[in-house]
Amino acid sequence: MTSTVKSRSEPAGRGAASGLAAAARAPGWARYALLVAGLAVALWLPNGLYPAVAVDILCWALFAVAVDLLLGFTGLLSFGHAAFWGVSAYVTGLVAIHLGLPFPAAVLAGALAAAVLAAPIGYLAVRRTGIYFAMVTLAFAQLVYYVANEWRSVTQGENGLQGVPRELFGLDLTDDYYFYYAILPIVLLGLAGAWRIVHSPFGRVLVGIRDNPARARALGYPVHRYKLTVFVLSGFLAGLGGGLFAVSHRFVSLEVLHWTTSGKAVIVVVLGGIGTLWGGVLGAGIVVRLEDWLSFSGFEAIGLVTGGIFVVVVLLFRRGIWGTASTLARRWWGRRD
Amino acid sequence: MAGQGLLSAHGLTCDFRGFRAVDGVDLAVAEGSVHALVGPNGAGKTTLFNLLTGFLPPTGGRIELAGRDITGLPAEQVARRGIARSFQITSLFPQLSTREHVELALQSPSGLGWRFWRSAKLMRRYTDRADEMLELVGLAELAAVPAEALAYGRKRALELAIALALDPKVLLLDEPTAGMGLEDVDRTVELIAQVRRGRTVVLVEHNMSVVGRLADTVTVLQAGRVLVEGPYEQVRADERVITAYLGAADAAH
Numbered sequence: 232m233t234s235t236v237k238s239r240s241e242p243a244g245r246g247a248a249s250g251l252a253a254a255a256r257a258p259g260w261a262r263y264a265l266l267v268a269g270l271a272v273a274l275w276l277p278n279g280l281y282p283a284v285a286v287d288i289l290c291w292a293l294f295a296v297a298v299d300l301l302l303g304f305t306g307l308l309s310f311g312h313a314a315f316w317g318v319s320a321y322v323t324g325l326v327a328i329h330l331g332l333p334f335p336a337a338v339l340a341g342a343l344a345a346a347v348l349a350a351p352i353g354y355l356a357v358r359r360t361g362i363y364f365a366m367v368t369l370a371f372a373q374l375v376y377y378v379a380n381e382w383r384s385v386t387q388g389e390n391g392l393q394g395v396p397r398e399l400f401g402l403d404l405t406d407d408y409y410f411y412y413a414i415l416p417i418v419l420l421g422l423a424g425a426w427r428i429v430h431s432p433f434g435r436v437l438v439g440i441r442d443n444p445a446r447a448r449a450l451g452y453p454v455h456r457y458k459l460t461v462f463v464l465s466g467f468l469a470g471l472g473g474g475l476f477a478v479s480h481r482f483v484s485l486e487v488l489h490w491t492t493s494g495k496a497v498i499v500v501v502l503g504g505i506g507t508l509w510g511g512v513l514g515a516g517i518v519v520r521l522e523d524w525l526s527f528s529g530f531e532a533i534g535l536v537t538g539g540i541f542v543v544v545v546l547l548f549r550r551g552i553w554g555t556a557s558t559l560a561r562r563w564w565g566r567r568d
Numbered sequence: 569m570a571g572q573g574l575l576s577a578h579g580l581t582c583d584f585r586g587f588r589a590v591d592g593v594d595l596a597v598a599e600g601s602v603h604a605l606v607g608p609n610g611a612g613k614t615t616l617f618n619l620l621t622g623f624l625p626p627t628g629g630r631i632e633l634a635g636r637d638i639t640g641l642p643a644e645q646v647a648r649r650g651i652a653r654s655f656q657i658t659s660l661f662p663q664l665s666t667r668e669h670v671e672l673a674l675q676s677p678s679g680l681g682w683r684f685w686r687s688a689k690l691m692r693r694y695t696d697r698a699d700e701m702l703e704l705v706g707l708a709e710l711a712a713v714p715a716e717a718l719a720y721g722r723k724r725a726l727e728l729a730i731a732l733a734l735d736p737k738v739l740l741l742d743e744p745t746a747g748m749g750l751e752d753v754d755r756t757v758e759l760i761a762q763v764r765r766g767r768t769v770v771l772v773e774h775n776m777s778v779v780g781r782l783a784d785t786v787t788v789l790q791a792g793r794v795l796v797e798g799p800y801e802q803v804r805a806d807e808r809v810i811t812a813y814l815g816a817a818d819a820a821h
Contacts, residue, residue, distance in 0.1 A: 433682055442661045450647060450730065
């Protein structure tokens with residue numbers, strides 16, 4: 232009882248350290264503990280998994296977070312994000328092959344190309360909502376796919392771009408184990424950027440737009456322009472993931488632009504938890520790991536298993552894995568109060 | 569003022585696939601007045617509201633704010649120029665707290681909303697002002713409560729707070745007492761009477777006692793046209809109005 236009164240009269244920062252009640256309301260230290268645990272897992276990952284799988288998880292984590300920025304924090308379901316992931320993969324590959332730049336520069340070029348592409352697609356798509364928005368993004372992604380397929384002189388068509396170098400000032404990064412640690416800072420920067428966007432004044436406006444666009448307009452916020460801005464930011468982040476994916480595989484195939492790639496990104500987010508940001512990271516870890524394990528054990532119908540898990544999660548845990556876990560955790564903290 | 573008005577409509581018309589919801593409406597809202605729009609259901613009050621606030625583009629006519637043409641501007645730009653509105657059906661952000669609502673409104677005229685690379689903590693610069701607004705509408709105790717958890721009357725009060733937070737030239741209130749119990753109606757009327765000082769208010773209202781207590785001028789709409797316009801007592805006594813609308817409402821009042 233005394234601790235409740237005490238922590239209320241104190242500034243939030245100190246109260247969080249002193250009283251249980253404060254921790255129940257806003258478990259500040261729990262957040263830091265989670266952050267430290269997450270970083271520890273990120274640093275340990277290639278020791279516990281095949282490094283190549285760990286690298287894939289990082290790339291898909293960026294992709295999922297990019298999709299969640301739209302789906303969870305703006306209320307827009309993009310079903311064409313493969314366009315940004317894939318175009319960045321091709322541009323990164325081409326820049327790395329033809330210009331021989333260090334891979335971070337090539338990836339940056341790819342992500343910027345994805346952002347540039349996201350501008351006109353977003354401009355047209357944000358005028359629609361719901362299923363129509365999803366259809367417009369899907370249509371453009373299909374368009375990009377066919378262009379890449381036809382433009383063989385550049386993309387090598389079905390053969391794909393071969394021999395994307397992992398150049399970084401002459402360092403030997405052929406081993407996936409070391410390559411993982413080379414890309415980890417870039418991925419963490421991307422994730423931190425997404426976190427910053429969500430927790431910015433801009434992010435606050437986005438949530439308002441998601442929940443009530445008419446009210447946001449009545450407050451003087453130009454809804455279309457906000458949606459376009461976050462669409463471009465999301466395209467950039469998806470491109471960051473796609474570029475790293477290209478360098479890590481040393482190869483770019485048409486699959487990066489295929490609509491199933493867009494679908495997989497959405498599934499990863501739904502599985503992890505829409506509007507949770509870190510749920511996308513967790514979802515990426517689960518889906519990539521599972522797919523690798525299934526294909527390694529010679530199981531043919533991978534889609535059957537991932538699809539089955541997807542159905543179970545959607546039916547039983549509407550908030551996804553992260554969302555459900557954090558709801559339970561919050562309830563637990565509440566009970567301790 | 570010379571009959572010009574701070575906010576005025578000239579021959580304003582709106583068609584929905586052949587149905588004329590608003591038909592050549594002329595309206596002049598005098599600066600500093602409370603101007604009520606009344607009329608039976610389907611008279612075009614809410615459509616007129618949506619036209620004045622840019623939520624609907626007119627098919628004909630002009631809208632002027634302080635002598636400047638604002639016809640056809642999108643809603644967010646109309647809001648930027650100083651016309652704030654509330655909605656007939658409560659329209660809030662369910663998950664945001666009442667304080668966050670007011671902070672969003674206060675932030676709107678600045679460029680802060682675009683800063684995706686800055687911390688949301690910057691919005692704390694609006695917290696003091698937000699708490700003042702909440703105090704004004706009697707929500708100070710509920711600053712941290714998410715909007716979805718508020719009682720109906722409190723939601724309406726929050727609507728008013730965020731409209732006021734925009735510091736508008738003209739405040740448009742769409743049925744601010746709709747669905748309220750008597751006590752809440754009285755509270756809301758007092759609140760509007762309090763915040764109207766130094767402001768111009770346009771009010772759509774069904775409750776004629778509310779109109780009588782607040783309005784300087786009343787415009788009666790019927791079938792998308794202006795039927796009568798004048799001071800409340802005069803409009804109330806007008807036979808055409810009694811036939812069209814007031815009979816039933818007056819009996820209730």
